[in-house]
Amino acid sequence: MDIVYHCFGGTHSSVLAAALHTGLLYDRQPRPGNSFFALPFFDTQDSKSQGKLYFYGIDECGNRVYIIGRGRDADALELVFGNQIDNDLQAVVVNALSCVPFLLKIGGFISRRLKLPRVGRPLVLAGMRQGYACVRDLVYRVKTEVREE
Amino acid sequence: MRLVYYNSQGLPLAAVAAAIRTGRLPSDASFEAAELLSLPLINFRRAFVFYGTDSTGMKVYAFWCNADPRLVHLFFQARGELYRQAEEWSLRPVDEIPGSTRMALAWRLARSGRPYGRSLFYRAVLKSYPHFLELTSKDP
Numbered sequence: 307m308d309i310v311y312h313c314f315g316g317t318h319s320s321v322l323a324a325a326l327h328t329g330l331l332y333d334r335q336p337r338p339g340n341s342f343f344a345l346p347f348f349d350t351q352d353s354k355s356q357g358k359l360y361f362y363g364i365d366e367c368g369n370r371v372y373i374i375g376r377g378r379d380a381d382a383l384e385l386v387f388g389n390q391i392d393n394d395l396q397a398v399v400v401n402a403l404s405c406v407p408f409l410l411k412i413g414g415f416i417s418r419r420l421k422l423p424r425v426g427r428p429l430v431l432a433g434m435r436q437g438y439a440c441v442r443d444l445v446y447r448v449k450t451e452v453r454e455e
Numbered sequence: 456m457r458l459v460y461y462n463s464q465g466l467p468l469a470a471v472a473a474a475i476r477t478g479r480l481p482s483d484a485s486f487e488a489a490e491l492l493s494l495p496l497i498n499f500r501r502a503f504v505f506y507g508t509d510s511t512g513m514k515v516y517a518f519w520c521n522a523d524p525r526l527v528h529l530f531f532q533a534r535g536e537l538y539r540q541a542e543e544w545s546l547r548p549v550d551e552i553p554g555s556t557r558m559a560l561a562w563r564l565a566r567s568g569r570p571y572g573r574s575l576f577y578r579a580v581l582k583s584y585p586h587f588l589e590l591t592s593k594d595p
Contacts, residue, residue, distance in 0.1 A: 356529070374533060
């Protein structure tokens with residue numbers, strides 16, 4: 307099965323979720339610090355990368371995990387990736403933006419849109435720490451549901 | 456190849472185009488409002504729906520959703536990569552049909568429950584029908 311995590315830019319919350327899902331980050335580690343910035347695609351994507359699908363890794367059950375940035379068009383993404391057109395196609399599309407605190411939004415905007423990473427990254431880090439537990443729970447729920455299917 | 460008529464303003468004009476291409480609506484403007492308003496999912500704010508096959512055997516879909524058209528293209532590309540589909544999606548925009556502002560206004564009235572909104576939408580579609588026919592007669 308394919309699992310697609312999506313968020314606004316495809317560079318913060320979806321990357322964190324994909325990293326937790328594939329085991330790049332150990333999910334019992336309490337709020338890792340600067341290790342976030344060592345994750346592939348973390349805080350590196352910009353608006354030109356939106357809409358492009360990136361393969362992130364394979365989880366322990368053999369599911370392929372992807373990330374994508376979708377701007378404000380979550381509905382369009384979910385329609386296009388949905389399986390109502392071909393019932394035999396299976397992908398789980400997960401909105402990781404639901405876990406993003408305001409601080410991360412501001413930090414992400416400053417770092418990626420305004421291209422001021424020195425200012426934005428401390429806010430991103432603080433926001434990631436705030437939203438970490440939520441993303442971890444989200445990934446846990448996705449993994450449980452995928453296993454049940 | 457699969458043909459997708461899409462509207463990125465969230466209007467079901469893509470459904471009209473797909474219906475003409477697949478023969479659900481006639482190739483002249485001789486249809487009733489009920490025929491138009493009973494097209495699959497036409498009352499939805501957003502949809503991605505298979506409308507049938509055209510005379511050449513090509514699968515025809517309608518997609519409408521309020522979204523950035525550039526991203527819609529990229530999402531379809533990404534879908535092809537994700538599902539490793541050999542079949543290509545050919546996307547045809549139904550955004551700039553003449554009279555689309557009139558149709559958008561009428562559709563918003565209809566969506567808000569005004570009794571005359573649906574009839575206005577039907578009339579607006581009839582008025583722009585030659586443009587729909589021209590669009591759907593082009594080969595993808």
